[in-house]
Amino acid sequence: MSDAIHPLRIRDYRLIWLTRFLSVNATVAVVVIIGAQVYQYARTVEGMAPKEAAFLLGLLGLAQFIPFLLLTPVAGLLADRLDRRFVAAASTAVDLGIALTLALANTFEFLSLPLLFALAACHGGARVFIGPSVSAIIPNVVPAESLPRAVAFSSIAWQSGSVIGPAVAGFLLARDPAMPYWYAAVLLAVGMITVLMIRPIPIPPKSELHPVRQMAEGAQFVWRERFLLGCVTLDLFAVLLGGATAMLPAFAYDVLHVGDEGLGLMRGAPGVGAALVxxxxxxxxxxxxxxxxxxxxxxxxGGATLTFGLSTSFVLSLSMLALLGAADQVSVFIRSTLIQLNTPDDKRGRVSSISGLAISASNELGEMQSGLAAALLGPVWAVALGGAGAIVVTAIWTVIFPELRRAKTFAPQYRQKEQVR
Incomplete structure (x- = not known):
């Protein structure tokens, strides 16, 4: 590894890094503020109780997940059959339109719950395309021996954007509800430019299979490769149960009482831990x-999520959020590298889209699960029991997917199988 070229010395990788930083910074800011405004609107305008408003946060996650689920097969296929730069730029343009619409809605005071939910759903549809396209570009511009380091530095872009976006958005929201969306719109516009500056990426040869068969081929590959299946489903079920971020508005306003600025700090805390790792x-x-x-x-x-749910100290809560972010980053780094190196290039877009679907399912359906649990138990016990559930899932996956604990290196296992045959 010491002889491998550093990814930041590669021009196109630097552009990918900047694109990811800008897009994550903007889109996470938008998602956080949408959640905050849904919760505040439900509490102040609709007069809902905290449990009812928390349930709406769960429905908001579901609204983002449904289009993600429906469009995932198409997104993976397009990432494998079209110029990935244009796919990413088009999806960024949709997010730009969402940010501008919300900025105008707040400026001219025509914001409503239906509008917030509709635009959250549009964001879910746009996000399904950018993930597979950008992720699939990295192995095309970075040598295989440099890929683990490239994944780590790409995570720095992701996590630093996840820290800066919510923190800036929280402070801007406290001053003017339209300002976070104008901020996001500027970043998305620049992100469209940077992704289009990447040199053209070779498009895999056109397959003779019917498009529906091509979509199914990616899912069949993941299903056959138990190692990849274990990686993808571990994140799906652990984060599905252990997600705490959807309930942060409830914790900020009704549990810890730290307001808009506190919400921004809490939403950014996992990114701080993740960025350091x-x-x-x-x-x-x-x-x-x-x-x-x-x-x-x-x-x-899971343990950090459990502790956060039971905490009544803002400092301890921030610390646990940073810890769960750090732990999640270790998992993301390993899983992302394993998936990229264990997938042939002609299937990389489709497999990345399936991985993205699992991540979205764990996040957005996790928000739905947290909302339902919060409606019954309150946000505190919903988050705490979810963290305990993530620990149980990990123990189960250790037993039913022994391939995971036996993985000693990032070596591509599918190639080793082909050599044995």
Whole structure:
């Protein structure tokens, strides 16, 4: 690895890095403010109780997930059959339109719950395209021996955007509800330019299979490769149960009483922990016992979520959010590298879209699960029991997917199988 070229020395990788930073910074800011405005609108305008408003946050996650679910097969196919730069730019343009619409809605005071939910659903539809297209570009511009480091530095872009976006958005929201959306619109416009500046990426040869068969081919590949199946489903079910971010408005306004600025800090805290870990991995990427480390990281994520749910201290809550972000980053780094290196290039877009679907399902359906649980138990116990559930899922996956704990390195296992045959 010491002889591998550093990814930041590659022009196109730098553009990918900047594109990811800008898009995540903007879109996370928009999602956080949409959630905050849904909760505040429900509490102040509709006069709902905290449990009822928390349930709306769960429905908001569902609204984002449904278009993501429906469009995932199409997104993966387009990422494998079209110029990935244009796919990413088009989806960014949709997010730009969403940010501008919300900025105008707040400026001219025609904001409503139906509008917030409709635009959240549009964001879910746009996001399904940008993930597979950008992720699938990285192995095309970075040598295989540099990919673990490239994934780590890409995570720095993601997590630093996740920190800066919510923090800036929270402070802007406290001053003018339209300002976070104008901020996001500027970043998205620049992100469209940077992704289009990437040099053209070779498009895989056109398949003779029917488009529907091509979509199914990616899912069949993941299903046959138990190693990939374990990686994808571990994140799906652990984060599905252990997601705390959807309930942050409830914690900020009705549990910890820290307001808009506190919400921004809480939403950014996981990104702080994740960015620090990503920075470390960028210079010292792990190579040994990667499967065991991934499993332990998910267990720590569950424990930190459990502690956060029960905390009544703002400082302790921020610390646990940073810890769960750090643990999640270790898991994301290992899982992303394993998926990229264990997938042939002609299927990489479709497999990335399936991985993205699992991540979206875990996040958005996790928000729905948290909303339902909060409606019954309140936000505190909904988050705490979800964290305990993530620990249980990790223990179960250790048993039913022994391939995960036996993974010692990032070596592509599908190629090893082909060599044995």
């Amino acid at each position: 990503a920075l470390w991995l960028g210079f010292r990427p792990m190579h040994r016992n990667v499967g065991e480390k991934m499993l332990w990281a998910v267990a720590v994520y």
